Amino acid sequence: MQVAEGSADPALSAQTVNWSVLCDNYWRPLSPQELVLDTSNHLLASGIVALTLPRATSTEHTWMPSDLVWLRAAIHVDSAAACQLIAVAANAVEVAFADQGNDPAHLARTLTAGSIAKLKAPQAGIKKVQQPYAGFGGRPQESDQALTRRAAERLRHRSRCITPWDYERLLLVAFPSVHKVKCIPHASDTSWLAPGHVMLIAIPDLRNQNAVDPLAPRVDLDTLTRMREFVMQHCGMQVQIKVRNPRYQRVRLDFKVRFHAGHAFNFYRNELEQALIRALSPWAFDATRQIEFGGHLYRSVLLDLVEELPYVDFVTDFRMGVVDDLGAGFKDTNELIADAPDIIFVSDASHAIAEVPLP
Numbered sequence: 001m002q003v004a005e006g007s008a009d010p011a012l013s014a015q016t017v018n019w020s021v022l023c024d025n026y027w028r029p030l031s032p033q034e035l036v037l038d039t040s041n042h043l044l045a046s047g048i049v050a051l052t053l054p055r056a057t058s059t060e061h062t063w064m065p066s067d068l069v070w071l072r073a074a075i076h077v078d079s080a081a082a083c084q085l086i087a088v089a090a091n092a093v094e095v096a097f098a099d100q101g102n103d104p105a106h107l108a109r110t111l112t113a114g115s116i117a118k119l120k121a122p123q124a125g126i127k128k129v130q131q132p133y134a135g136f137g138g139r140p141q142e143s144d145q146a147l148t149r150r151a152a153e154r155l156r157h158r159s160r161c162i163t164p165w166d167y168e169r170l171l172l173v174a175f176p177s178v179h180k181v182k183c184i185p186h187a188s189d190t191s192w193l194a195p196g197h198v199m200l201i202a203i204p205d206l207r208n209q210n211a212v213d214p215l216a217p218r219v220d221l222d223t224l225t226r227m228r229e230f231v232m233q234h235c236g237m238q239v240q241i242k243v244r245n246p247r248y249q250r251v252r253l254d255f256k257v258r259f260h261a262g263h264a265f266n267f268y269r270n271e272l273e274q275a276l277i278r279a280l281s282p283w284a285f286d287a288t289r290q291i292e293f294g295g296h297l298y299r300s301v302l303l304d305l306v307e308e309l310p311y312v313d314f315v316t317d318f319r320m321g322v323v324d325d326l327g328a329g330f331k332d333t334n335e336l337i338a339d340a341p342d343i344i345f346v347s348d349a350s351h352a353i354a355e356v357p358l359p
Helices: 104-108 145-156 163-173 222-230 265-280 299-307
Strands: 018-022 026-029 034-037 047-052 071-074 086-087 178-185 197-204 240-244 247-259 297-298 311-325 335-338 345-349 353-355
Touching: 018 047, 145 163, 145 265, 163 178, 163 197, 163 222, 178 297, 197 222, 222 240, 247 265, 247 299, 265 299, 265 345, 299 311
Parallel strands: 197 240, 247 345, 247 353
Antiparallel strands: 018 026, 018 071, 034 047, 178 197, 247 311, 297 335
């Protein structure tokens, strides 16, 4: 079950996925004992689901096409608590890397999709092998420098969450799939002045990830839940912990442009749009750049960036605003300022770029 990691609504409680199989035109629920394996944790992350089908399972139906076994997965309440489904593949297996004297540095890079195309020892019963998605979970051996740093951090926090630094370092060591953690003390979902509450904002590592939006990366609900449980084991009993994703504000630009003669509009419009996306979200394309919280954006700076491009002749009607995930709510402004510590400005997936008509 391949899902869009982080697409589950973190504000909702995790829900149970109810499985059924079509038997003679009625949906027969599967019991918990018939759910043999679920590494997706009820579709909170990508994983493998293995089921034991009852004897009543049939392939002749009038409700659905025959000659197939039909399964149904249903969430009756708060279905948004599960991640959005991308793909379902049958006969899936999980394989693990076996060290045969390989270079340890290779684990720092993900195994790209399509790297595995056949079995080492062919089997007559297996016609084809596919690896549609990148590998996950790879972690290189800890270097001497990293070990020294981790030991020094351990001596400082002593596995106890007291200061914001303690929360952040403990989580980053325990969850390698998380790239950055920001601890906001005395903060809750309803107030930034809430004594006894601690809010933790997590950003995933864009490497070794499948189906992550690079412009607005989110940690899946399963990892957020495990992070909260981990922190509660290392903090005071009176502390109220909240772990969630940052709030991304998508910046969209709306303007008209004229390119120099000899520059086709359709081609260079895409080049210009990609240049703007890279400028607003540089960390999505350069692993050395850090995702920064807060900050501010000036319309004049972005206008100057566009005008300095070698293929741009002139720009008119330049506007800048923030839109929601559906692309609505645009309002022109000269300056964007983050009004909360959990906000990150990112580029929208597309910008409204029109051609100045010829006179």
